[in-house]
Amino acid sequence: IRNHHQSTIVDMFIKRKWILGILGFLLAFNLVFPLFLHHFLEESSSNTALWNGYHHSRGKLASTSNKSNNNHVHIVFSTDCSGYQHWQSIALWYSAQSVGHQGNVTRIASGCSQEERKRIEDEWKKISPDQFRVHFTPSFSYKSQSSSSQKTNYKYSNKPGGLLHFLQHNNDILHSDDVLCLLDPDMLLLKPITSTIIKKSWTKHTVGKKKNQAEYRDENGTPQALRVEWLEKHQRTPPDIVTHGHPAGQHFGVGGAWARAMTKKDGAWQNFSASKVCGSPSSPCTKTLFDDADSHYAVGPVYLATVRDWHRIAKTWWDFFPRVYEQYPHLLAEMYAFCMAIANLQLPFTVLSNYMISSPTTQSPTEGWTWVLEQQNQQQDYICGRNEFSSKQPIYTPTVLHYCQNYNFANDRFAKRKISHTFFQCSNPTPLPLNRSKILHSLREEGGDVNQKTAFALCHSILMLNEAQRKYRKDVC
Secondary structure, eight states: OHHHHHHHHHHHHHHHHHHHHHHHHHHHHHHHHHHHHHHHHHHHIIIIIEETTEETTTOOBOOOOOTTOTTOOEEEEEEOSSHHHHHHHHHHHHHHHHTTOOSOEEEEEESOOHHHHHHHHHHHHHHOTTTEEEEEEOOOOEEOOOTTSOOSEEGGGHHHHHHHHHHHTOTTTSOTTOEEEEEOSSEEESSOOOSBOOOTTSEEEEESTTSOEEEEEOTTSOEEEEEETTHHHHSOOOOSBOBTTBOEEEEOTTHHHHHHGGGOOSGGGTTOOHHHHHSSTTSGGGGOOHHHHHHTSOEEEEEEEEHHHHHHHHHHHHHHHHHHHHHOOSTTHHHHHHHHHHHHTTOOOEEESTTEEOOTTOOOTTSOHHHHHHHHHHOTTTTTOOSSOOSOOOTTSOSEEEOOSOEEETTEEEOGGGSOTTSSOSSSOOOOOOOHHHHHHHHHHHOOHHHHHHHHHHHHHHHHHHHHHHHHHHHHO
């Protein structure tokens, strides 16, 4: 009996040890496993789950919602897969980073091979694994079907085609009220892009040498918006920010050309038919008044609209482009197609002059050079007085520099087609030369608005690219 009793006690003790062991294991598991899981998810998220905006397992953009925050505008721009537009993409990103742009920046790259995709993904991951993104699409380069049109591929049709692809493949991520800004790749940000248009609290002042621009100043007297004076008579009062049905963009002089083409029978617009583009003689775009085409629909990059509006615009834009190009097989065909698309949608843009500067020789008030000249009068080092580009730009600097021109002054030159496609590399980087002292001396000797504007574009293009090169080497090499 004693032996049996001892055996029972031993069995109970063993069972109790097993129970206590199991309980101890469960307790330790509950304490340790959440820490392990948290660490694993963090590592997974940073190293494999997101590759420059792509979800590694699904190929989708990570959520970019910016609801109720007009500072978090998502910038997108379209490129092919050439080295020429590759270096421009990197330069655009670093300009956005330098000025403190808060939203995401997505390159829409069309027609890349698998090897090119892998190389860009790896490079983008090193540059910025979270905010700088890439979305790949097939090539949408257009080749005319008409015997009378040019037989070369028109690569700028990647803009409407690539944008539509981007929107259609990220419906579950992009929210309808997010604001997207479409730029060209050869643009550099001089300050962050926001969705603010013209606040009702701002006061209007007439400026410009010819008094042909309206400037809107905030409560502190600081200029915040600039546009052509006569637009006041033609455009409705815009909301404070970009919202559904109220897009905004840079004022371009392309708006009225397609509308007037119906009255012209010579030159590039000979026999151009708007009804062939828009669907029928009764389509809204065929009834667009010249003044409306010049004011409501004369827009180019910078384009700002909500995702909901972009879906409508991109689909119509892509539908209209080949119909425009078959009749007008020339540069800017995609821009005219955009203007006709929004006219047919009856979706007028608020067009401003302060979003962009480009050509130093232009006398048009549609560009924001007024602010550059004003700043130079107030700060003598504004044009080219810095050793390197500074993110501490004056508040009312134009938003972007579109370096689509050649800038030559004081024996210094900047031309985008002369920039090496390997400008951003790890071995033997070569900064662009710039003789600031000679430029400043020449400005004192020669002066003049055109020289000042040329020097500004020349210096800022070179300073910002050299700064981007330094940051690229730090991030990637």
